[in-house]
Each structure stands twice: as structure tokens, then as C-alpha cells.
Amino acid sequence: MVRWIVALMIWGIGVFGVAASDIENRIRTQCFHCHGSEKLCVDTDDILWWEHAVARMVLYEDGLLRPEEVATMAAWLSQKEHRRLWCQ
Numbered sequence: 001m002v003r004w005i006v007a008l009m010i011w012g013i014g015v016f017g018v019a020a021s022d023i024e025n026r027i028r029t030q031c032f033h034c035h036g037s038e039k040l041c042v043d044t045d046d047i048l049w050w051e052h053a054v055a056r057m058v059l060y061e062d063g064l065l066r067p068e069e070v071a072t073m074a075a076w077l078s079q080k081e082h083r084r085l086w087c088q
Ligand code: HEC
Pocket: 027, 030, 031, 032, 033, 034, 035, 039, 040, 042, 053, 054, 056, 057, 060, 061, 064, 065
């Protein structure tokens, strides 16, 4: 039983770790040919604000992200500890 829980925890960290670094990679490859990372250093945790901002980027560049990726990226960016990466 304990072994099960430990295995599940390791799996969880693996899955979420990969997902997070995947978003980070997408941002690095798809967001910085128009502006620098400082644009992502906005001090708000409002997920709707982030959805509007990211959706606007897709208007600027057609096909930049798939519709479902807008929400995922917005949710990721709405977390302060994730944004800190772009605040230097
Ligand atoms: C086609 C060029 C282009 C691409 C690609 C682009 N942006 Fe932008 N971005 C802009 C412009 C122009 C502005 C300034 C005007 C504005 O805020 O709408 C901006 C502003 C922003 C802002 C600041 C909004 C504010 O009100 O302070 C954020 C956040 C942002 N971009 C996030 C992103 C993210 C995340 C990506 C990658 C998915 C991205 N951008 C890709 C052109 C782009």
C-alpha cells in the first residue's frame, strides 16, 4: 500500500513536471520573437486577465496556439512562481 502511494507520487511529479516544462518551452519558442520576457512579468494572478492577454497574442499571430492551449498557458502564467522565471 505505502509502495503504491510512493509510486503514484513519483508518477504525479513526473507527469506534472513534464507538462510544466513543456509550457515553459512553448513560451520560449513562441512568445519572444515579438517582445521580451518582461511582458510576461505582470503582477496579477487573475486567470481571466491572462486568458485575455494570451488570446490577444493569438489574434496578433494566427495559429500561434491551439484554442485549448490558450487556457493552459493562461492558467500556468497566472501563478506567481511560474511568472518569476520571466522577471529578471
Ligand atoms: C505577433 C507578435 C506577438 C507574439 C508572437 C506574442 N506577443 Fe505578446 N504582445 C505583443 C504585442 C504587440 C503586445 C503589446 C500590446 C498588447 O498588450 O496587446 C504584447 C503584449 C503582451 C503582454 C502584456 C499585456 C499587458 O497588458 O501588459 C503579455 C502578457 C503577452 N504579450 C504575452 C504573450 C505570450 C504568453 C505569448 C506567447 C504565447 C506572446 N505574448 C506572443 C505581440 C506578440
